[in-house]
Amino acid sequence: MNNYSRFYALLNRLPVHDEEIKERLVLQYTGGRTPRLREMTSAEYRTMCDALDRSLKDGWSIRREQLRKYRSAALKQMQRLGIDTTDWARINAFCRDPRIAGREFGALDPEALEALAVKLRSIERRGGLKQLAPQPALKPRAKQHIIYVPLDGLPN
Structure with missing residues (x-):
């Protein structure tokens, strides 16, 4: 050594x-x-x-370790639900939803992260996140063209 x-x-x-x-x-x-x-x-x-x-170990390092543990658990649950956990913009957008956490992921304290993990487990038990059905692509309308053909054969 x-x-x-x-x-x-x-x-x-x-x-x-x-x-x-x-x-x-x-x-x-x-x-x-x-x-x-x-x-x-x-x-x-x-x-x-x-x-x-x-x-x-002081209070700060214990709290930081606890925060890391809860963040990891929440991210793992998000991953199980199909959320791309490599994209922080998606994670934050998901967490900002008032039904989920109402704040960005980085602003969540250990208690809020624990509540988030419980909520995510509940969502998973109920069948996961509902995917929006893809909207069928609308067929483009054919443009109507008006063609004027004089009946007497002479242009106006």
């Missing part, structure tokens, strides 16, 4: 970080075997980084 970027990124998020804290963390997760990061096993390293990550 040569890349310790995850550990150092987490260490830099700590309010106070120095060499002594790093050594104490490594000693703690190696059971006192070594203070050196490079002598840790990959399992010890993963355990330490996961624990640091959990302890550094």
Whole structure:
């Protein structure tokens, strides 16, 4: 294991970080075997980084993760209903409908996204979105032309 970027990124998020804290963390997760990061096993390293990550979760990052989860669920439901989820204009147009969400997709908070996913599942249970029947193409009318033919053979 040569890349310790995850550990150092987490260490830099700590309010106070120095060499002594790093050594104490490594000693703690190696059971006192070594203070050196490079002598840790990959399992010890993963355990330490996961624990640091959990302890550094703040309200903002938890809310962002929750938002990502609900957005993913809503997009998956839209995809099941046949909406092209690669086109943000279509997604936003669909969500702007007052019967769906009444706002653009990006403006929805986690609670609104959860409600949207419930609504989409309900639509799916009822048979999906109704496709508008294609309108038959109207036959173009033949233009009427008036041809004036004088009966006496002389032009007017």
